[in-house]
Amino acid sequence: MEPFTTRPSPRLVGGPGALAELPACIRESGGKNVLIVTDPGIVAAGHVARATAMLTEAGIDFTVYDDTSENPEESDIAAACEFARGVEVDCFVGLGGGSSMDTAKGCNFLLTNGGTMSDYKGYALARTPLLPFVAVPTTAGTGSECQSYAVISRDQSHEKMACGDPGALATFAILDPELTASMPHQVAVLTALDALAHSLETAVCTRRNPLSSAFSREAFLHIASAIESTLAGNATGQDRSEMLLGASFSGLAIENSMLGAAHASANPLTARFGLAHGHAVALMLPHVMRYNYEEPAARDTYDHYGGLLSRRGYAEVPVTQWVEDLLGLAALPSLGEVGVDPRVFPELAEDATRQWTGQFNPRAMTAEGFVLLYQRAMDAVSAPSAL
Ligand SMILES: [Fe+2]
Known part of the structure; x- marks a missing residue:
């Protein structure tokens, strides 16, 4: 231990x-x-x-x-x-x-x-x-x-x-x-994706521990059970309960560990382009997960989460693919659509390296690594999801 x-x-x-x-x-x-x-x-x-x-x-x-x-x-x-x-x-x-x-x-x-x-x-x-x-x-x-x-x-x-x-x-x-229940739909979408990112980033960050991992996993399961209906705009009272528990348990996971590169790379997008926090985090999350997949412990956790999705009947795809499908359902404007110019990637990346939380990403982050993540996020196309 x-x-x-x-x-x-x-x-x-x-x-x-x-x-x-x-x-x-x-x-x-x-x-x-x-x-x-x-x-x-x-x-x-x-x-x-x-x-x-x-x-x-x-x-x-x-x-x-x-x-x-x-x-x-x-x-x-x-x-x-x-x-x-x-x-x-x-x-x-x-x-x-x-x-x-x-x-x-x-x-x-x-x-x-x-x-x-x-x-x-x-x-x-x-x-x-x-x-x-x-x-x-x-x-x-x-x-x-x-x-x-x-x-x-x-x-x-x-x-x-x-x-x-x-x-x-x-x-x-x-x-x-x-x-x-009073949240406007877009607020419900962006906050749900932020909570999902919290459950996934805390699960693999270098500061995770047995208690934070338990909160991350439980948060992920609550969120996974209700996020599709939340994004689709037809959440029930039960779904709202699940999302609230998931978000709060994710908060407990953060309190007991840390976040990672999705938050580190998202914060400069919010600071420079006014992109809403949940929007910025959501656009970066799948690219950070694919990047982290090279790290054995992170890969094991993501694979475990994919298995949880399958056993609970939520999805039969790897967890990163599931996150990308959710983003398709959310149909968020892409980095290009919100006016992010690739020429600022080096500056954004420098800002991202100064974000405290990025230090705890499972793969060590450099400015070059963040430029790569921004480039991949820029190249990604929001497509309607099959979900
Ligand atoms: Fe967040």
Whole structure:
């Protein structure tokens, strides 16, 4: 056995209607004055009104901050913190997708410890205890609800920073599949593909360990059972439950291991071309998997996952082919269609080599390796799938 150390998990509260447990989770976390960090789409979906009605009935004071930005940057977190300083806060609730949960975590760092988010790039750099945090995801993808990291971008370069601390981990994560029913179809597609990438990248990364591998595998099975209907736009309530469990278990796998070259190569595409995270990751994933297939342990894992697909009756093809078929079903615009020019590949590749997560890919990554991956992704044609 290789030496390893695992990290704690939030207490998970799951099931249809689990949002009703929010007041109890806040109380048990010690909160009396809550800042709910969310975004306008979640307000429009009615989730904030439902949550605040529950808090009112429970006698818990709250303030709503609904100005979260997609891919939050340092200045977004500073603005949220400025707002938080003006109200009484002893507990954060992140109600929304990854951006809302990461903004809540980032705001927690700045409110309790001061400075800017770049001060916390890395792990365990907070000197003062953070406030309790309750995570309520409304998407099934990021897994942020199960991670002690806030992913925040630098203002000018848009470089993603992973800012972690044991105190940033949620005390509770409420997994209510009724909340993810409001996702617009394209959000459901991109977050599902991101979650799938999390389950596959954590499974083969060099930081994997027995616990993260168990989470990766279980996440993969939940996701595999529901992703086709999610991409096709006909997911049932059961499918939404499966996707939410898969995304959260993938988050636990990340918390206990790391990601890989699909995320390392995707982040520069998001930073430079504004490509949505799940879109960028999905376009890179099969090429990274084919690249990693040369590494014996990664090949064994991919083959094992292919066997799982077959035994469960999901697909009779190798797992990489299955992922490519899913991308055909998602019909995402290709790198060329979103305006990526091959002449920038060397610059993108340099950026990719500086992504922390790329260091843990099963095959060591160089700039030349990333150029090859971008070239292969560029050459790939999105074709309607036979699925
Ligand atoms: Fe991701």
